Amino acid sequence: MKLTRDEVESIAHLARLGISGDEIPPLADNLSRIIDFVQQLERADTEGVTPMAHPLNMTQPLREDRVTEPDQRDLYQQNATAVEAGLYLVPRVIE
Amino acid sequence: MHAMTLAQMARGLAAGEFSSAELVRHLLDRIGRLDGELNAFVTVTGDAALEAAQAADAARAAGTIGPLAGLPIAHKDIFCTAGVKTSCGSRMLDNFVSPYDATVVERLRAAGVVMLGKTNMDEFAMGSSNETSFYGPVRNPWDTSRVPGGSSGGSAAAVAARLVPAATGTDTGGSIRQPAALTGITGIKPTYGRVSRYGMIAFASSLDQAGLLTQTAEDAALLLGAMAGHDPRDSTSVDAPVPDYTAGLDAPLEGLKIGLVEQFMDEGLQPENAAAIEAALKVLEGLGATVRRISLPNIGLSVPAYYVVAPAECSSNLSRFDGVRFGYRTAEPRDLEDLYKRSRGEGFGAEVKRRIMTGTYVLSAGYYDAYYLKAQRVRQLIAADFRRAFEEVDVIVGPTSPTPAFELGAKVDDPVTMYLNDIYTIGVNLAGLPGLSAPCGFVDGLPVGLQLVGRAFDEGRILNVAHRYQQATDWHAQAPGGAFA
Numbered sequence: 001m002k003l004t005r006d007e008v009e010s011i012a013h014l015a016r017l018g019i020s021g022d023e024i025p026p027l028a029d030n031l032s033r034i035i036d037f038v039q040q041l042e043r044a045d046t047e048g049v050t051p052m053a054h055p056l057n058m059t060q061p062l063r064e065d066r067v068t069e070p071d072q073r074d075l076y077q078q079n080a081t082a083v084e085a086g087l088y089l090v091p092r093v094i095e
Numbered sequence: 096m097h098a099m100t101l102a103q104m105a106r107g108l109a110a111g112e113f114s115s116a117e118l119v120r121h122l123l124d125r126i127g128r129l130d131g132e133l134n135a136f137v138t139v140t141g142d143a144a145l146e147a148a149q150a151a152d153a154a155r156a157a158g159t160i161g162p163l164a165g166l167p168i169a170h171k172d173i174f175c176t177a178g179v180k181t182s183c184g185s186r187m188l189d190n191f192v193s194p195y196d197a198t199v200v201e202r203l204r205a206a207g208v209v210m211l212g213k214t215n216m217d218e219f220a221m222g223s224s225n226e227t228s229f230y231g232p233v234r235n236p237w238d239t240s241r242v243p244g245g246s247s248g249g250s251a252a253a254v255a256a257r258l259v260p261a262a263t264g265t266d267t268g269g270s271i272r273q274p275a276a277l278t279g280i281t282g283i284k285p286t287y288g289r290v291s292r293y294g295m296i297a298f299a300s301s302l303d304q305a306g307l308l309t310q311t312a313e314d315a316a317l318l319l320g321a322m323a324g325h326d327p328r329d330s331t332s333v334d335a336p337v338p339d340y341t342a343g344l345d346a347p348l349e350g351l352k353i354g355l356v357e358q359f360m361d362e363g364l365q366p367e368n369a370a371a372i373e374a375a376l377k378v379l380e381g382l383g384a385t386v387r388r389i390s391l392p393n394i395g396l397s398v399p400a401y402y403v404v405a406p407a408e409c410s411s412n413l414s415r416f417d418g419v420r421f422g423y424r425t426a427e428p429r430d431l432e433d434l435y436k437r438s439r440g441e442g443f444g445a446e447v448k449r450r451i452m453t454g455t456y457v458l459s460a461g462y463y464d465a466y467y468l469k470a471q472r473v474r475q476l477i478a479a480d481f482r483r484a485f486e487e488v489d490v491i492v493g494p495t496s497p498t499p500a501f502e503l504g505a506k507v508d509d510p511v512t513m514y515l516n517d518i519y520t521i522g523v524n525l526a527g528l529p530g531l532s533a534p535c536g537f538v539d540g541l542p543v544g545l546q547l548v549g550r551a552f553d554e555g556r557i558l559n560v561a562h563r564y565q566q567a568t569d570w571h572a573q574a575p576g577g578a579f580a
Binding site: 008011012014015016018019020023027030031033034037038039040041042043044046049050051052053054055056058060061063075076078080082088093 | 287399400402441475476
């Protein structure tokens with residue numbers, strides 16, 4: 001199969017990934033090759049096989065819902081580009 | 096001093112032959128002189144390392160010390176380290192200083208192990224050659240025109256060049272074992288869930304596992320016990336006791352049943368590489384093991400299954416990098432969507448974008464059943480093949496990589512060719528099993544590896560087999576010459 005330019009742009013939009021016009025042809029070519037490659041899976045007979053949910057087929061443990069972490073907002077916000085009054089700043093969303 | 100194994104360093108420290116500060120100074124000097132050519136380190140934490148080494152020496156003098164105190168290590172830059180840049184090999188995290196330690200880092204630090212720095216890696220651990228790093232490729236100390244393998248390529252090159260005796264790594268599809276094979280060292284990927292993933296930046300959560308790159312299996316056994324074990328902060332970490340991995344190293348191999356995977360010994364493997372594997376099996380037979388051929392009928396589908404499951408999980412995990420709370424943010428975004436798209440488009444490199452997009456495609460409406468569910472069904476078949484084989488044998492063996500280290504740039508143009516480097520290692524991740532690569536010879540002057548796979552939680556057994564093999568051979572003791580001697 002060969003992905004079109006529109007398909008590549010639509011996948012990039014779903015992934016919120018900005019790509020330039022120059023990136024589209026090699027991405028279309030690479031993704032098409034990868035998808036062709038993984039289509040070999042079709043030849044496996046998986047009738048009645050349960051999809052794997054955990055490599056060792058273990059279940060998720062449960063714990064009580066208790067507060068265990070202290071408030072470290074100031075520490076964490078040292079990694080943010082723009083903060084004010086303890087809030088993360090982004091471009092205006094509502095005019 | 097740098098040529099010693101970790102176990103030899105531990106004995107030297109205990110006997111007072113040298114101090115941790117002397118050892119650390121010697122290694123930092125080597126890193127300063129030699130890493131310009133290798134590019135194995137993203138960050139060297141020299142001052143903090145010397146302080147930690149002096150603290151270990153003081154504790155030793157006071158008699159309050161564990162067996163690992165004062166031993167040097169490097170951490171792959173995928174592990175969060177409090178107060179130290181944690182880049183994951185990406186522009187996206189070039190400005191990220193972790194506010195906390197990964198459990199692996201915290202446990203080794205608590206045992207007195209001294210961190211010398213953070214090692215280079217393929218961006219977000221996506222790659223098999225260490226060429227996708229934002230910080231440039233790592234070079235193989237055996238031949239600097241060649242790749243060290245990936246994604247733990249910096250850790251592998253640093254240990255192979257004897258800049259550090261041990262380094263942590265992570266392995267999602269072969270990222271510890273393949274670079275270990277290509278640089279002539281020992282690498283172990285434990286069972287899924289054996290070591291906590293807390294603070295280890297996620298790539299594919301159902302496959303990722305932390306492990307070690309060392310000169311010997313004995314060295315890996317020394318450190319693995321301190322790293323492994325249940326962590327309530329990782330809900331997939333397994334609550335099972337951690338054995339003393341060093342205690343069983345010398346167990347005899349009489350009666351051990353070894354299965355050689357017949358699908359791995361076909362025309363895809365270089366003949367000289369196959370001969371090295373056959374010779375290694377003769378050594379193991381000489382130690383009392385029996386070898387038979389086994390079949391893993393569905394193993395041929397492991398690479399395609401992986402390249403559905405891993406990108407799908409990657410596309411989900413990497414959605415957290417949005418330019419808002421940490422990491423790279425684009426300049427002057429027009430609106431929120433522009434902030435997301437340009438921060439991600441500029442912050443991620445080409446291979447990471449390919450995987451996010453592959454994952455987004457296979458998970459998108461109308462394709463989920465055909466790709467993702469199908470791959471998870473095939474994964475079940477591959478795991479069942481291993482289970483059946485382990486009813487007949489104790490350890491499964493094969494090559495680690497189809498070829499020795501290749502030239503930089505040789506495979507960058509075709510992602511599928513690059514993906515096939517991990518053809519022998521990926522099935523082990525899909526089945527969640529422990530795997531180890533040990534040096535077993537040279538092809539054209541370049542090291543190749545023997546892969547050992549164990550039953551779930553049987554790390555002790557593969558370490559035992561590798562250790563006995565290393566007692567009988569000296570491939571693991573060969574080191575690159577020239578500037579790195």
